[in-house]
Amino acid sequence: MILREALAENRVIIAEKWLDSILTSYHEDGARFFKKQKDRFANPLGYNARMGAERTVERLAAGEVSDLPPELVQFIKLRAVQTFKPSEAIGFMYELKQISAKVCGMDLMAANFSEWQAIEADIDKLALQAFDLFMADRELIYKIKLEEFKSGNAGTANGGCPSGAVLRKHNAEKIELKVIRDC
Amino acid sequence: MADIKADELGTRVARDPSMMTGGVPTKEWMDTEAVFKPGNYCYQGKPEVVDYLRKELPPGVFGPAHEWDIESDDWNLPDNWKEIIVNGLKERLDKFRSLKIFMDCCVRCGACADKCHFFLGTGDPKNMPVMRAELMRSVYRHEFTKAGKILGRMAGARPMTFKVLKEWFMYYYQCTECRRCSVFCPYGIDTAEITMMGRELLHLVAVNINWVLEPVYNSSRTGNHMGLQPHTLKENVEYLCEDIEEITGVKITPSWNRKGAEILFITPSADFFAEPGIYTCMGYLLLFEHLGLDYTFSTYASEGGNFGSFTNNEMMKKLNGKMYAEAERLGVKWILGGECGHMWRVVHQYMSTMTGPADFLEAPKSPITGTVFENAAATKMVHISEFTADLIHHGKLKLDKSRNDHRIVTFHDSCNPARAMGLLEEPRYILDHIVNKHYEMPENTIREKTFCCGSGTGLNTGEIMELRMRAGLPRANAVQYVHDKYDVNTMACVCAIDRATLSALMGYWVPDVEVCGISEMVGNALIMDGEKEVRETGLRFEALAGSEGDADV
Amino acid sequence: MKILYPFVAVIGLMLIAYFGAQAGLESLFGIVIPYLAITIFIVGFIRKVVYWAKSPVPFRIPTTCGQANSLPWIKQNKIECPSTTSGVLKRMFLEVVLFRSLFRNTQADIYDGPKLRYGSSKYLWLFALMFHYSFLVIIMRHMRLFTDPMPFFVPILDFFDGFLQIGTPPLYISDLIILLGLLLLFSRRIFLPKIKYMSLPADYFPLFLIFAIASTGCTMRFWDRVDVVNIKHLAVGLASFHPVIIGKLNPLFYVHIFLVSTLLAYFPFSKLMHMGGIFMSPTRNLANNSRMVRHINPWNDPALKPHSYADYEDEFREVMVEANLPVDKGLPVKEEEAPAEDTAAE
Incomplete structure (x- = not known):
């Protein structure tokens, strides 16, 4: 458990470096404007990402990798609506490997190689969960687009679309018919 | 009511860069261009809709309908589109005192910057209300102020170009005229007013979005x-x-x-x-x-x-x-x-x-x-x-x-x-x-x-x-x-x-x-x-x- | 570049005046340019205000920052959302004198724990107050030079401003504060990334200029003393339109007065006009009573009518009749049977 202890000890530094590396994935026109924004309402994702990063490292150190901390879940939600390819959006999870290795030190890592392998596997597990979440978020977006269309809020652009109430009535009738037929 | 304890957030939160965006801008704002990609713009208005509306309103309010592709570098604009926009700006300056005051008075103190939900959510610096207004102010200075005419870019002035028009289209349709910035501005500068004028000007050359026009x-x-x-x-x-x-x-x-x-x-x-x-x-x-x-x-x-x-x-x-x-x-x-x-x-x-x-x-x-x-x-x-x-x-x-x-x-x-x-x-x-x-x-x-x-x-x-x-x-x-x-x-x-x-x-x-x-x-x-x-x-x-x-x- | 050019410009201005005055152009820098500058200032200021005033305020668009005047038992926020002129005056007073809107940010502190977040904005309010008020005090103190006898408030102001009694002549608090305020406002522009991004040369120039004015002024008071009696002679002369320059004055004085002249001449063409604009901002200086009292728009076009009901009914009369919706005209007799047939067919 030597490496995990080292992770726990250095979690603040690891999280910080990890965050720095996440930032490099952003567009150059973006700006480092939220530096001073500690308020979770004024800089919602700054809060989520910071807390998320730290808690993820904590969990990694404790070997509890069955799920991601809620702050990181929120952060992935944001990545899912920013203009990233999936690999870019989720790739940052894997950077945790290099950063952890660097902070723990190569010697310590080599000396406890089997433990390191377990840690790497845990990071993979976390990353795959992040990917699942990312995909779920993308699907949610499409679902919301569909819902918006169905609810009658999106009909405008094509003019004369049947209303939500009409649709509901219509659908209900169809279901009734189907039920009758099935009987 | 909500109160969050300081320690709940931790002290380090203040030091780190933003998660929303990250990188520091490497170029000055006049040197970056608006790039339209699927998902960052609304679809353009349908020509037949524009045609109908043109007939409803006094001449000139809507430019002639045209086919255009937002992502392309040729929007199929009328030849004298710059003149139309500049004249349109002049006309609006004469009609709205608010526009004149808001063009002249901003000191760029930055009080509005982090008040905009579009800026907070996208991290795009041109979504800061002050920058949204500067997109128009820069043209105003070039056309209507002595300092802008003489000193040009040093005075924050720039001529109306296609690049500027693209920026207007992007950022005047990334503002919901919610007026939150206006609450915090020491001069009450209201970006809603700027955005309304920006959109009016864009309509003069029939640059528009369908989601507004068809309704x-x-x-x-x-x-x-x-x-x-x-x-x-x-x-x-x-x-x-x-x-x-x-x-x-x-x-x-x-x-x-x-x-x-x-x-x-x-x-x-x-x-x-x-x-x-x-x-x-x-x-x-x-x-x-x-x-x-x-x-x-x-x-x-x-x-x-x-x-x-x-x-x-x-x-x-x-x-x-x-x-x-x-x-x-x-x-x-x-x-x-x-x-x-x-x-x-x-x-x-x-x-x-x-x-x-x-x-x-x-x-x-x-x-x-x-x-x-x-x-x-x-x-x-x-x-x-x-x-x-x-x-x-x-x-x-x-x-x-x-x-x-x-x-x-x-x-x-x-x-x-x-x-x-x-x-x-x-x-x-x-x-x-x-x-x-x-x-x-x-x-x-x-x-x-x-x-x-x-x-x-x-x-x-x-x-x-x-x-x-x-x-x-x-x-x-x-x-x-x-x-x-x-x-x-x-x-x-x-x-x-x-x-x-x-x-x-x-x-x-x-x-x-x-x-x-x-x-x-x-x-x-x-x-x-x-x-x-x-x-x-x-x-x-x-x-x-x-x-x-x-x-x- | 954005910072360098204005900086070089201010240094250049200082050098021009420094050597110009020594090259025998005292009356140019001491008399002609100040007169010219004050003329540009006054004419330019008035022209700008007239330019603004020429455009009407077509709509009543106050930004409401509190509960409106509504039902009698609902408490109105009479200052943040005024419905009367006196309310507007109070609102404007708070805005102009206490920078109310800049102060607004502080409230977030209470709720969000970490103090820095809105603290930075509160600092902006503080820096702005420091700068503007010390500037005001300094301008009023300078009245002693231009008037004889000086107005009653000048010695009082002088006493309080110098009450720290540090050094001889006593240190003015306002001098300290204005320099500090300028430094702080300047550092915001270079250390806060977003403020740096939005800043223009036109933002740095006045900061440098005013800083140079204040520091030459301080230098003349504390280190490189000038002949105040002769300067007062010139100043009173300027104010009474009989300017005379007596003796050889410190070239720093010419630098000081040239920079002030530059500031005055620059004023009407720059963002410094916010001094006038703040009084005319339609989101602040109007009462929120547009549903109670009709506001008039001089260019309102009465000919612009909505799509008329008659046209609407013409287009939809058939379906309206069919849906038992009342119509103004009714269907033509001939076609009356057609819809009936349709319903029968269904």
Whole structure:
């Protein structure tokens, strides 16, 4: 458990470096404007990402990798609506490997190689969960687009679309018919 | 109320760079270009729609319709487009003192910068309100100030170019005219005003978005932005009445286009056809039935909202004129308006000036309580929340709060009623009387500092869904907070665009929270004459707290 | 570049005056340019205000920052959302004198724990107050030079401003504060990334200029003393239109007065006009009573009418009749049977 202890000890530094590396994935026109924004309402994702990063490292150190901390879940939600390819959006999870290795030190890592392998596997597990979440978020977006269309809020652009109430009535009738037929 | 402990956030939070964006800009803002990619722009207006609208308005207000591709570098503009824009700017400077002052007075202190939900959500520095205005100021300086003419870029001036036009199109359609920045500006500079002018100028060369123009076209022709024809509209409300009968046992037959009614009721047409607006509409129907109000709907003026206000002054006036025209034709005494945001910006701040004076109407007087709405003496139009609050205050409504016990509510101040009207207490007063549990979001995200839904001013379209989710994040985040802390499951509001777009926003960020209009909960709480003995469901057929075996009732 | 150019410009201006005055152009820098500058200032200021005033305020668009005047039992926020002229005056007073809007940010502190967040914005309010008020005090103190006898408030102001009694002549608090305020406002522009991004040369120039004015002034008071009697002679002369330069004055004085002249001449063409603009901002100086009192728009076009009901009914009459919606005209007799047939067929 030597490496995990080292992770726990250095979690603040690891999280910080990890965050720095996440930032490099952003567009150059973006700006480092939220530096001073500690308020979770004024800089919602700054809060989520910071807390998320730290808690993820904590969990990694404790070997509890069955799920991601809620702050990181929120952060992935944001990545899912920013203009990233999936690999870019989720790739940052894997950077945790290099950063952890660097902070723990190569010697310590080599000396406890089997433990390191377990840690790497845990990071993979976390990353795959992040990917699942990312995909779920993308699907949610499409679902919301569909819902918006169905609810009658999106009909405008094509003019004369049947209303939500009409649709509901219509659908209900169809279901009734189907039920009758099935009987 | 919300209070977060300092240690809860940790001290390090302050030092790190932003998660939203990250990199420091390497170029000065005049050197970066707007790049259009699928998902970051709304689709352009259809030529046939532009053509129709051109005929409706004075010449020049809309440029000639043309086919154009937003992503390409040739927008197929008229040859003299620069001249048209610059002349248009000159004309607007002469017509609006606000524009002159806002062009000249900014000191770039930065107080507005982090107040914009678009900036907070996208991290794009040109979404800072000050930069949004600088996009236009730079051209203003070049064309109309000595310093700009002589010193050029040193004075922050630049000529009108295609690059600038692209920036205008991108950033004037990434602003919802919510006016939050204006609250914090030491000179009251209002980006809504800048954005309105920017959009007007873009229309001069027919650079526009369909999601604004087609609703405008529909509103003008069919009376409502959806393009619903009169019979469909009526049929729709009949369906709602059937639902009401099923839920409450009360049969309601509202009247349409009825001459001689006392009150004309106008609400955004989304309340007739879109979820969850229709439930709000059911609330209105129940309330009016409860009171025995002598009112009528109109198919001709069936749109409270005014997408014209997202277009230009002429279009706003043209659409708004229907309200008074119909009121006069039907011979009503005054107009009652439903829950809507920008509709109330127009009614409160523009209507009387634009289409008044409404001498054919009487000062609004509640037939139930006798209250004369002095604050609406000239415009003669009353907000449903004012009307309802007055009824409750006089004890004229029989309410059963517990019917809303399945809802733990937070109230979202819609931008326009909050910052262009000052309607803050009425909805809260109503809430006090119709729900048992409601909690405020953190102080700097409500009332005059409320965060926008991120999809107003015609930006509530599907092709920019991701952008909307980002822009609405500050709002969603505050909801998340009360959801976590108080189990809030309902976000109440008084705006039709909110009802539609916050539903999508909540669906993504805080899926357990539903969005509903205040009037829906009023309707649900009303004890109607002759209603069923046991109310099993709410207006959206949702289970009530007692009916699930909670034995609350 | 954005910072360098204005900096070089201010240094250049200082050098011009320094050597110009020594090259025998005293009356140019001491008399002609100040007169010219004050003329440009006054004419330019008035022209700008007239330019603004020429455009009408077509709509009443106050930004409401509190509860509006509504039902009598709902408490109105009469200052943040005024419905009367006196309310507007109070609102404007708070805005102009206390920078109300900049102060607004502080409230967030209470709720958000970490103090820095809105603290930075509160600092902006503080820096702005420091700068503007010390500037005001300094200008009023300078009245002693231009008037004889000096107005009653000058010695009082002088006493309080110098009450720390440090050094001879006593240190003015306002001098300290204005330099500090300028430094702080400047550092915001270079250390806060977003403020740096939005800043233009036109933002740095006045900062450098005023800083140079204040520091030459301080230098003349504390280190490189000037002949105050002769300067007062010139100043009173300038004010009474009989300017005379007596003796050889410190060239620093010419630098000082040249920079002030530059500031005055620059004023009407720059963002410094916010001094006038703040009074004319339609989102602040109008009462929120547009539903109560009709506001007039001089260019309102009464000819612009909505799509008329008659046209609407013409387009939809058939479906309206069919749906039992009342119509003004009714269907033509001939076609009356057609819809009936349709319903029968259904």
